Amino acid sequence: MVIRFMKSEWALPIALLTSALFLAFGRAWLADLSNPGWFAFVSLWLFGTILVASFAALRHAESIAAKLGEPLGTLVLTLAITGLEVMLIAAVMYGGKGNATLARDAMFAVVMIVMNGMVGLSLVLGGLRHREQTYNLQGANAFLAVIVPMAVLGLVLPSFTVTAPGPVFSPLQATFFIVMSVVLYGVFLAIQNLRHREYFIDQASDAAASAIHAQAHGLPAHAALLLAYLVAVLLLAHQIAVPINHGIHVLHAPTALGGFLVSVLVMAPESLGAARAALANQLQRSVNLLLGSVLASISLTIPAVLAIGFITEQTIVLGLDAVDTTLLVLTLAVSTLTFASARTNVLLGAVHLALFLAYLMLIFEK
Secondary structure, X not given: OHHHHHHXXXXXXXXXXXXXXXXXXXXXXXXXXXXXXXXXXXXXHHXXXXXXXXXXXHHHHXXXXXXXXXXXXHHHHHHHHHHHHHHXXXXXXXXXXXXXXXXXXXXXXHHHHHHHHXXXXXXXXXXXXXXXXXXXXXXXXXXXXXXXXXXXXXXXXXXXXXXXXXXXXXXXXXXXHHHHHHHHHHHHHHHHHHHOHHHHOOHHHHHHHHHHOOOOOOHHHHHHHHHHHHHHHHHHHHHHHHHHHHHHHHHOOOOHHHHHHXXXXXXXXHHHHHHHHHHOOOHHHHHHHHHHHHHHHHHHHHHHHHHHHHHHOOOOOOXXXXXXXXXXXHHHHHHHHHOOOOEEOHHXXXXXXXXXXXXXXXXXXX
C-alpha cells in the first residue's frame, strides 16, 4: 500500500522538499541571480517543480470531478485552476517588487492561450481523429454569453474610462466590477449546476471518466492530496516571482511575458486534459474545461486582484492597449462563430491556432 502510494504520488515529496529548502534558504539563493548558470538552474528547478505539482493537483481534481459527476466535477477543476492563478499572480506582483500590469497580462494571456491555442489544438486533434465532433450548443453559448461582456468590461473598458487617470478603474468602478463579477458568476453556477444541468452534461464522457478513476483513492484522500499540492504551489509561487521579474528586467523582455509565463504554469495541466478529452471524442468535456476556465479566471481572478489592490493600496492596471484590444475582440468574435454550430472540424481549429500564433508574435513585436 505504501509502495503503491509512493509510486503514484512521487511528485509530493519533490514539491514539499523543494518548498522546505526554499523556505529555509530561498532568500540567500535568490539574493544574487547575476550568474547566468545559477539563474537558469534556479528558474528551471522552480518552474519544473510548480509544473509537476500543478499536474498532480489536476489529477486529484479530476478524480474528485469524476466522483462528483458533471457539471459539478468540472467546476471543481476550474476553481482549482483559478485558485492557482490567483496565488501565482499575487506572488509575482507583490513578492517580486510589484507589477501593476501583471493581472491584465495574465488575464489576456489566459484568453489567448485557452480560446485560441487550446481550443484550436483540441479542435484540430479531434477533427483529425474523428473528422467531426459534436457538443451541447446551449452550454457553449451560456459560457460565451458571460465571457464576452466580462472580458470587454474587465480588459477593454478601463482604457476608455476618464474618472481615474490611465487604463485603471476608479474605486467606485472597481467595487462595482467586483460585485457584478461575483454575482454574475454565481448566477451562471446556478444555471450550470441546478436549473439547466443538461446544457453541460455528456453522459458518455461522464461514464468514461468515472470508469477511469474507479480504482483511485477515496474522495477525502483526493481532497487532502489536492490541498497539499496547492499549498506547495503557493509556497513556490512566492519564490519564482523573483527570477521571473529578474529575467524580464535583465533580458529587457516585454512585461507581458510575465503574464504569459504565469498563465502557462496555470493552464498547462488543464489544457492537456482538454486535449486528451478531444482525442477521446469527449468534446463536451473539453468545452466545459476550456470555456469554464476562461470564465472563472475573468470572473474571479480580476475581482480578487482588485481586492488585493485595495488592501495593499497598489494601482492595478487592467485596460489593454489598442493592439491587444483588437486581438481580444477578434478572438471573441471568432469564438462566437466557432460555437455557433454544434459540429466542429479542423478548419475552425486552424483559425484559432493562427490567432494564437499572432498573439505570440505580438508579445515581442507590436
